[in-house]
Amino acid sequence: MKHDPQRPRADVELHIDSLVLEGVPQAHHHRVAASLQAELAQLVERDGLEPGAMSGRQLDTVNGGHLPASARETPERLGAALARAIHRELSR
Numbered sequence: 001m002k003h004d005p006q007r008p009r010a011d012v013e014l015h016i017d018s019l020v021l022e023g024v025p026q027a028h029h030h031r032v033a034a035s036l037q038a039e040l041a042q043l044v045e046r047d048g049l050e051p052g053a054m055s056g057r058q059l060d061t062v063n064g065g066h067l068p069a070s071a072r073e074t075p076e077r078l079g080a081a082l083a084r085a086i087h088r089e090l091s092r
Contacts, residue, residue: 024078032079035076036086037079037083043084063085
């Protein structure tokens with residue numbers, strides 16, 4: 001979904017209480033989180049979210065689903081893949 005330049009953007013505030021990274025070495029958690037944050041910000045900036053998509057909405061969990069092996073090659077790729085999964089969920 002591309003952002004319609006004729007439609008004004010709404011401010012989006014997203015708070016992630018915790019990020020559970022099973023099977024990821026603790027030493028990589030910060031890199032995964034930084035990559036996730038950067039990629040998610042880019043996705044929301046580029047594609048936006050449907051108006052009202054998050055109005056009063058709270059997600060308790062977002063499952064990253066099955067990620068291809070290439071997404072797990074580096075902490076940065078993993079963070080970006082998780083950001084895309086979160087963005088898909090938020091865009092529903």
